[in-house]
Amino acid sequence: MMGMSKTPYSPDSFEVSKRKMDHITLTPKSTTSVETVDMRFDYEPLFFTHPGDHETWQSTFLGFEFNFPFWVSSMTGGIEKSHLINQNLAKLCGEFKLGMGLGSCRSLLDSKDRHADFAVRKYLGKQPLFANIGYAQLEELFQANKFHLLHEMVDSLEANGLIIHLNPLQEWFQPKGDKFKLSPLNTIKTFLENVSYPVLIKEVGQGMGPKSLKALLDLPIAGIELGAFGGTNFSLLESLRSSEEAEFKKPFIHVGHSAHEMVEILNALPTKGKEFIISGGMKTILDGYELKTKLSAPSVIGMASTFLGPAQKNYETLREHFLQMKEALLVAKKILNLKENQ
Numbered sequence: 001m002m003g004m005s006k007t008p009y010s011p012d013s014f015e016v017s018k019r020k021m022d023h024i025t026l027t028p029k030s031t032t033s034v035e036t037v038d039m040r041f042d043y044e045p046l047f048f049t050h051p052g053d054h055e056t057w058q059s060t061f062l063g064f065e066f067n068f069p070f071w072v073s074s075m076t077g078g079i080e081k082s083h084l085i086n087q088n089l090a091k092l093c094g095e096f097k098l099g100m101g102l103g104s105c106r107s108l109l110d111s112k113d114r115h116a117d118f119a120v121r122k123y124l125g126k127q128p129l130f131a132n133i134g135y136a137q138l139e140e141l142f143q144a145n146k147f148h149l150l151h152e153m154v155d156s157l158e159a160n161g162l163i164i165h166l167n168p169l170q171e172w173f174q175p176k177g178d179k180f181k182l183s184p185l186n187t188i189k190t191f192l193e194n195v196s197y198p199v200l201i202k203e204v205g206q207g208m209g210p211k212s213l214k215a216l217l218d219l220p221i222a223g224i225e226l227g228a229f230g231g232t233n234f235s236l237l238e239s240l241r242s243s244e245e246a247e248f249k250k251p252f253i254h255v256g257h258s259a260h261e262m263v264e265i266l267n268a269l270p271t272k273g274k275e276f277i278i279s280g281g282m283k284t285i286l287d288g289y290e291l292k293t294k295l296s297a298p299s300v301i302g303m304a305s306t307f308l309g310p311a312q313k314n315y316e317t318l319r320e321h322f323l324q325m326k327e328a329l330l331v332a333k334k335i336l337n338l339k340e341n342q
């Protein structure tokens with residue numbers, strides 16, 4: 001057959017023979033059982049093309065343009081290691097047009113020494129960057145009549161807004177944790193009367209129930225980050241840090257609401273123009289895709305721990321990790337529809 005080049009399908013191609021051999025040897029390990037089928041989605045191969053390298057999922061969140069509906073949830077700042085982590089996370093958000101919440105910026109209220117750990121605006125370009133503070137500090141600032149320190153902090157970070165994390169159980173588990181003395185609802189209400197930038201409220205791994213969600217929806221906030229149960233859990237984390245026996249505390253580690261449950265609660269309430277970061281236990285891209293599709297209000301998928309490992313290594317590792325994440329999300333969007341009964 002002079003003049004004909006080999007195609008990848010030539011029977012003598014090494015790759016093809018290897019693949020055919022793999023098929024035979026791996027078959028015994030490759031059966032599924034019907035109970036493992038993912039019942040959340042209808043699978044529609046007839047309408048599918050594989051996503052191209054430059055394909056995006058354009059959306060608007062909090063008035064910002066996103067190329068993919070992902071949010072890097074609040075994690076770190078204030079220690080040596082967080083400088084590189086935040087820088088890498090911010091670069092990712094800048095390159096792929098995502099949004100980012102900083103980890104608790106509490107240390108900046110006392111001193112500007114660690115300001116550089118959080119000062120990542122230049123890497124993000126126009127993408128949203130939100131500062132972060134715990135409710136306990138909000139309460140302290142309220143009592144000291146010093147909300148202006150928070151406004152200055154948001155300003156100095158060139159942040160677009162502020163996330164307040166509401167974490168009573170974490171504080172309770174935390175050795176020397178803060179105690180809440182005032183009703184969070186009233187303190188937050190008062191803060192909102194004094195604020196000119198968007199505010200989000202979040203939990204840190206236990207989510208929130210219907211009464212809290214309903215009350216938050218009545219406030220002039222921009223949105224809610226779920227911080228739901230099912231992923232990183234700070235009550236558990238703090239209990240691991242503690243030497244206390246805590247026999248009576250431990251059951252509280254398992255208290256809370258999954259993102260799935262919170263989305264159902266929110267869908268039954270008037271969300272009043274609020275937007276949502278669906279976070280807490282998005283273990284796979286399909287979890288995020290399912291809940292984003294399910295929630296009627298505008299949302300992005302928030303993840304924290306999944307970014308942490310690669311962000312500690314270097315930017316290339318984090319970027320590679322994200323390329324796989326966004327490809328999986330695009331495949332899901334093209335080939336999976338939420339079943340009607342979901």
Ligand SMILES: Cc1cc2nc3c(=O)[nH]c(=O)nc-3n(C[C@H](O)[C@H](O)[C@H](O)COP(=O)(O)O)c2cc1C
Pocket residue numbers: 073074075076102103104132164165202203204205227228230231232233279280281282302303304305306308
């Ligand atoms: C290392 C680490 C540090 C975190 N620090 C903060 C924080 O400072 N402020 C905050 O609001 N949430 C913090 N969180 C909680 C996350 O933002 C998120 O709500 C929670 O981890 C659930 O996300 P995941 O299941 O994807 O990890 C932290 C999470 C991790 C993993």
